Amino acid sequence: MKILLFLVGIVLLIGVEVARVYYIMPFPGSQVDEVVELAYFIQNYIWWFRIVGVLMIGYPAFFYLVGNNAYIKWTVASMLAFWIIVCYAFNFQFLADKMFYQSESVSLLKAKDSKIIDNQLVIGVSLNGKSRAYPIEIIGYHHQVRDTIAGQPIMVTYCTVCRSGRVFSPLVNGQPETFRLVGMDHFNAMFEDATTKSWWRQVNGTAIIGPLKGAQLTEITSQQMTLRAWLSRHPESLILQPDPKFKDQYETLAKYDEGKMEGSLEGRDSLSWKDKSWVVGVPMGLFARAYDWNELVERRVINDQISGRPILLAVEADSASFHTWVSVAGMDTLQFLLKDSLNVLIDQQSGSRWNWNGKCESGKYAGSQLEVLPSYQEFWHSWKTFHLNTERFIPPKAKEND
Structure with missing residues (x-):
């Protein structure tokens, strides 16, 4: 009975840690089915699963670790060690916001001082006579950049797996909201708001699950073009600059604009009407x-x-x-x-x-x-x-x- 209780408990502990991340990250097969509700359920009750699992393995683990059977002792110890490794990996390495960090400071410069070359693609925003350009190869890593234009807060977002750029007002029910990258659904980036923990799609600003399900962020008009083309229209535009802390991360997207990246997630299919066309x-x-x-x-x-x-x-x-x-x-x-x-x-x-x-x-x-x-x-x-x-x-x- 003790061994069965331990095995069920350890499988539960490992399983929920893996499932919580698997269903909202681009692992093989994870983005095909409608599993966001299951992922959200696991996310919200993860500590209950952990408590139940620990209670199940607690006494059996102690019993076998202090016992005299060396084989069982080392088997149990190995399984506990594996659980700890899984916990670390799936909480500190594979979570979206542990892989893609937000810049602590936003630096914008005029063209004469900018480090961005003029053939790079940007998401351009112009509000009340003020203009900004956000290079895709920068926001593509961060997934979101917060800024204020002419007194209006904006949230510039990009999902490199969908090649989708959108700009939203980060106001929810009239109040400023903070979002973190939580994962993806059908290969599109998802954000979680800090207040209600609802999950929002990047591609359309819709809350797809949580207390605010069905709510919609207000989209702000934006355009994608080269920096050269943007500056020809808005010569006084400010341009987002790379954060030196993320130099290596930006370099991984160095060929993204041209569609020359390798890999099934962000690479382009040069043929027409293929999934990655x-x-x-x-x-x-x-x-x-x-x-x-x-x-x-x-x-x-x-x-x-x-x-x-x-x-x-x-x-x-x-x-x-x-x-x-x-x-x-x-x-x-x-x-x-x-x-x-x-x-x-x-x-x-x-x-x-x-x-x-x-x-x-x-x-x-x-x-x-x-x-x-x-x-x-x-x-x-x-x-x-x-x-x-x-x-x-x-x-x-x-x-x-x-």
């Missing part, structure tokens, strides 16, 4: 559409409609900075093409010239400004997982050949 996703109310990055870079301009609303997607000459606009000026719906020799956009209706800010510089619509639409570059597996209603953009020629 790049897409640009455009949400529009109840509708969403994904555009193959290879197709977009090749064509550079795509005219389309989503739910009857005309849109324009365009990629700059750097093949990295992309834009999405509503292609309407006044009451007119426009179709665009690219004038390569001038590096400007031309609407086919009037021949007016438009710059890469979506503003008409000359012609019939001079002074008109196209409305910017939210759009995101992501891995295809991420976009289709969190936009179940998404459609794939199929070029007209491809449709004819189907």
Whole structure:
């Protein structure tokens, strides 16, 4: 009876430590099923499991360790040692916030003083005339960076496994909230708020479990492009600088922008419509559409409609900075093409010239400004997982050949 009690107790103690981390970290098979509720249950009752387990093994362990049977004594001691090793590993090495630390200080500099090279990808935010640029290879390690722009607190987030960048207001029920990286769900980073311990998805700012389940963080408009492209629009922008304490960690993402990292989690599949292919996703109310990055870079301009609303997607000459606009000026719906020799956009209706800010510089619509639409570059597996209603953009020629 004592040996059975000890074995059940030690399996319980080891099992809950492993399961608590396994279900919310990218271990083989862990991100496929709907297990976040189980993971949350284990997380919230972990100390009860530990107490029960220790009570189960306490007396049997003492009995066998002071006994005369050397084989049983060393077997029990070895199992206890293994449990201690598991506890250490799964509480101090494999937990998300023990692997990815937050920067203790946020340093932002103007372009003339910045250490960031201008072809790096950034998440750009502009509020009330103040602009900031956050390099992806920095926020990609930290997963979140907190800042304040024009008196407004913001939370810049990025998940490298989904290739998803989002910016949120860190206010919950009107009060400032603190978040920590707790793990991931369906390969997307999850944050835990300090007040209610609810878990929030990075890709859409939704609380998926806990007391605040269903609550939504307010998203703040942001754009992804190269630093050079961002500074051409916002020359006075401040730029987030690397924290010297994390130099080695940043270097692990040195090839992330270009999609040249190796590995199944953050590496890119250069083919189209594979799980790790790049897409640009455009949400529009109840509708969403994904555009193959290879197709977009090749064509550079795509005219389309989503739910009857005309849109324009365009990629700059750097093949990295992309834009999405509503292609309407006044009451007119426009179709665009690219004038390569001038590096400007031309609407086919009037021949007016438009710059890469979506503003008409000359012609019939001079002074008109196209409305910017939210759009995101992501891995295809991420976009289709969190936009179940998404459609794939199929070029007209491809449709004819189907």
